[in-house]
Each structure stands twice: as C-alpha cells, then as structure tokens.
Amino acid sequence: MRMAGNFDEKSGIVPCITPWGQWYQTMEEVTLEVNVPEGTTSKEIKVDFKPKHLTCRVRAGEIKGELFERVLVDDCLWSLEDRKKVQIMLVKSRRSADNCWPSLFVDQYKADPLTFDDMEKKMTLERFQKENPGFDFSGADITGSYSGGGPQWKD
Structure with a gap:
C-alpha cells in the first residue's frame, strides 16, 4: 500500500546524485534511477x-x-523506462x-x-501529511538545521 503518493506529487523529490543516476527516498521507499545505454532491453537487466x-x-x-x-524483498520491484533508465523501488522494512x-x-x-538535511525535512513533512490527512503541507517548510525526523524534547 502506498500512502505517500499524493505527498510525493506535491513536494517533489530530494535526489542524491550518483555516477550512475540518482536515488531518493520517502518514509516507505527508496527509489533508484539508473541510467543505462539507450536501447537496453529488459533481457539485459538482472536485479537481485x-x-x-x-x-x-x-x-x-x-x-x-x-x-x-x-x-x-517481496515488495521490491524494478522497471525499464523508455529503454534508457532502470527504476528500482526498495520498500523499507522500518517505515518512519x-x-x-x-x-x-x-x-x-x-x-x-545539505541533501541529507533536505531529505529529513521532506520525510517529516510527509509524516505530518500522513498524520493530518485533511491538511496540505505541500507548501510548508521546516527551517534551521534538522536531524532525527522530528523535534527532540528534553525533560
């Protein structure tokens, strides 16, 4: 079940650029976009x-x-897009x-x-959206240095 679909569409992604393409994440998934030679067929791809x-x-x-x-593992999948990009979706076992x-x-x-900080902020906004489904957090922003998926309270 994909709970973050609408949130992703509104907020975009925070990519980590790599030599082979990019990867990005939500609370529930990690997605890889692997650039491959144009004309690649699915028979030339092996994902384990x-x-x-x-x-x-x-x-x-x-x-x-x-x-x-x-x-x-049973929920992970891959696809070939336009015969030039492999998209791999990994489903996190711990989704928060x-x-x-x-x-x-x-x-x-x-x-x-900086990218990691932006990833954490995006995932926190995603959590707020999931916890408050009637509100639109697509234009929201969390400012300042950020770590840990939410405010840290001390007694």
Whole structure:
C-alpha cells in the first residue's frame, strides 16, 4: 500500500546524485534511477533483491552493495523506462520519518550534509501529511538545521 503518493506529487523529490543516476527516498521507499545505454532491453537487466543487499547488472555494468537498512524483498520491484533508465523501488522494512537513510549502501552513495538535511525535512513533512490527512503541507517548510525526523524534547 502506498500512502505517500499524493505527498510525493506535491513536494517533489530530494535526489542524491550518483555516477550512475540518482536515488531518493520517502518514509516507505527508496527509489533508484539508473541510467543505462539507450536501447537496453529488459533481457539485459538482472536485479537481485536481498533483505540487506542489492545487485543490479546491466550489460557489462554493475551496481551492488550492502543496503543501509533492511528492505522487504517481496515488495521490491524494478522497471525499464523508455529503454534508457532502470527504476528500482526498495520498500523499507522500518517505515518512519526517523528512518532517513544517509546513504544507499553502507559507506557508498552517501548524501552530502545539505541533501541529507533536505531529505529529513521532506520525510517529516510527509509524516505530518500522513498524520493530518485533511491538511496540505505541500507548501510548508521546516527551517534551521534538522536531524532525527522530528523535534527532540528534553525533560
């Protein structure tokens, strides 16, 4: 079940640019967009999902590594778009605003500090939208340095 669909359309994405394309995330999913040679066919693509590992092979190229966190393998999928881009959707096993991945793989494809801050802000707005479905948070902004998926209260 995709709860974040309308939110994504209104708020856009916060991409982490990589040599092979980009990745971005919501509270529930991590999406990779892998640029492949134009004319690539689905028979030339092999994607292997494991709870903590991902491998994507296209012709002679490969992206693989240990995922930052676990995913629900049975819910993950990939598609070939316009024979030039592979889109891979990973479904997070822990779906909450405080589970913002700082990198796609452990020690690989890390978001820079500003991008990561923007990712956390977006996921918090997504959480607010989910908790308050009648309100429109698409124009909302969270200002200042941000970390942890929400305000931290101290007693």
